[in-house]
Amino acid sequence: xxxxxxxxxxxxxxxxxxxxxxxxxxxxxxxxxxxxxxxxxxxxxxxxxxxxxxxxxxxxxxxxxxxxxxxxxxxxxxxxxxxxxxxxxxxxxxxxxxxxxxxxxxxxxxxxxxxxxxxxxxxxxxxxxxxxxxxxxxxxxxxxxxxxxxxxxxxxxxxxxxxxxxxxxxxxxxxxxxxxxxxxxxxxxxxxxxxxxxxxxxxxxxxxxxxxxxxxxxxxxxxxxxxxxxxxxxxxxxxxxxxxxxxxxxxxxxxxxxxxxxxxxxxxxxxxxxxxxxxxxxxxxxxxxxxxxxxxxxxxxxxxxxxxxxxxxxxxxxxxxxxxxxxxxxxxxxxxxxxxxxxxxxxxxxxxxxxxxxxxxxxx
Ligand code: NAD
Ligand code: IPM
Ligand code: MN
Numbered sequence: 149x150x151x152x153x154x155x156x157x158x159x160x161x162x163x164x165x166x167x168x169x170x171x172x173x174x175x176x177x178x179x180x181x182x183x184x185x186x187x188x189x190x191x192x193x194x195x196x197x198x199x200x201x202x203x204x205x206x207x208x209x210x211x212x213x214x215x216x217x218x219x220x221x222x223x224x225x226x227x228x229x230x231x232x233x234x235x236x237x238x239x240x241x242x243x244x245x246x247x248x249x250x251x252x253x254x255x256x257x258x259x260x261x262x263x264x265x266x267x268x269x270x271x272x273x274x275x276x277x278x279x280x281x282x283x284x285x286x287x288x289x290x291x292x293x294x295x296x297x298x299x300x301x302x303x304x305x306x307x308x309x310x311x312x313x314x315x316x317x318x319x320x321x322x323x324x325x326x327x328x329x330x331x332x333x334x335x336x337x338x339x340x341x342x343x344x345x346x347x348x349x350x351x352x353x354x355x356x357x358x359x360x361x362x363x364x365x366x367x368x369x370x371x372x373x374x375x376x377x378x379x380x381x382x383x384x385x386x387x388x389x390x391x392x393x394x395x396x397x398x399x400x401x402x403x404x405x406x407x408x409x410x411x412x413x414x415x416x417x418x419x420x421x422x423x424x425x426x427x428x429x430x431x432x433x434x435x436x437x438x439x440x441x442x443x444x445x446x447x448x449x450x451x452x453x454x455x456x457x458x459x460x461x462x463x464x465x466x467x468x469x470x471x472x473x474x475x476x477x478x479x480x481x482x483x484x485x486x487x488x489x490x491x492x493x494x495x496x497x498x499x500x501x502x503x504x505x506x507x508x509x510x511x512x
Pocket of ligand 3: 403404407435
């Protein structure tokens with residue numbers, strides 16, 4: 149059996165840590181601290197293996213994702229914890245495309261699961277909305293759509309230039325993500341799934357989404373299904389977010405929706421994500437980027453990275469430890485042991501210390 153199977157019963161799990169750029173390195177340091185606190189007293193051992201893939205390495209020796217990275221990760225580790233990539237010194241974003249989009253594609257991490265949970269009513273910018281109103285997951289297709297990098301430029305830099313970016317949607321890719329959304333709704337007793345596309349304008353690719361959705365939904369008669377065009381969905385999410393439990397959509401719309409969702413629940417600093425292939429090695433990261441303007445100043449909120457770590461523990465079947473991390477973040481937010489983005493006065497490291505202490509107390 150491969151060592152990375154999530155069915156692996158061995159007590160030691162190997163975690164590849166890719167902090168990346170900017171605040172990625174700061175929040176991942178705290179996430180590892182909290183993960184160590186959660187596992188050291190429960191008899192499970194996590195071995196962390198660090199990788200320096202990111203802008204510094206790229207600028208130093210041209211390496212983005214090394215050629216043997218994917219086979220090595222599949223062979224040697226159980227999960228990947230990722231910070232963020234993006235650096236003003238690399239305006240092409242070449243390293244981010246190779247590393248992050250490369251791992252999503254090559255490891256076939258076809259689900260990007262992005263939960264949105266309002267922990268404290270005061271944190272939402274919406275008037276008169278409470279914690280029950282904002283609690284849904286975005287299930288983002290993560291390997292296709294406009295992200296596949298097919299297309300090209302012709303007569304670049306001239307007045308006649310042409311740029312083409314292909315939107316690739318396959319029957320297999322669309323069907324498996326829609327099925328995942330329904331299965332997730334069923335497993336978590338969420339009751340409803342909304343699929344969102346732009347099939348009224350994108351009459352080839354998104355027409356496929358609509359057709360597959362209408363077929364698959366009939367197999368899930370216990371789950372309420374609904375279709376909304378993406379423009380209507382964003383409007384409804386602001387007007388009355390309590391309607392939604394599971395939203396499934398394409399790669400690009402899922403990217404945009406997850407930042408909207410993050411802000412409805414208090415901001416990017418709190419938002420986690422899992423890049424998942426069920427049953428296989430998967431990658432967990434906060435939704436936010438490298439935030440270059442606040443990097444290196446102990447200002448970044450590490451909670452998104454800690455909640456992403458909780459999703460990783462779930463994937464590794466370490467449920468009590470995962471719950472201890474979530475409980476600690478909820479307590480930190482409610483009791484205002486937070487960074488400035490959530491109205492607190494603590495730094496990144498101090499929030500990490502508080503969460504690690506709280507996790508230790510929760511588990512002893
Ligand atoms: P960003 O998410 O880095 O920042 C957006 C805003 O949110 C900024 O004001 C930032 O200060 C704030 N913010 C983000 N995370 C925060 C945190 N943890 N605590 C407090 N404040 C936080 O998005 P951007 O500015 O559009 O992008 C910066 C770089 O990151 C770009 O190179 C972009 O391509 C990259 N990026 C990478 C990822 C990823 O690796 N998954 C995701 C998004 C953006
Ligand atoms: C995200 C990011 C990435 C994406 C970028 C950095 C390519 O915004 O993970 O949400 O668009 O998927
Ligand atoms: Mn994004």
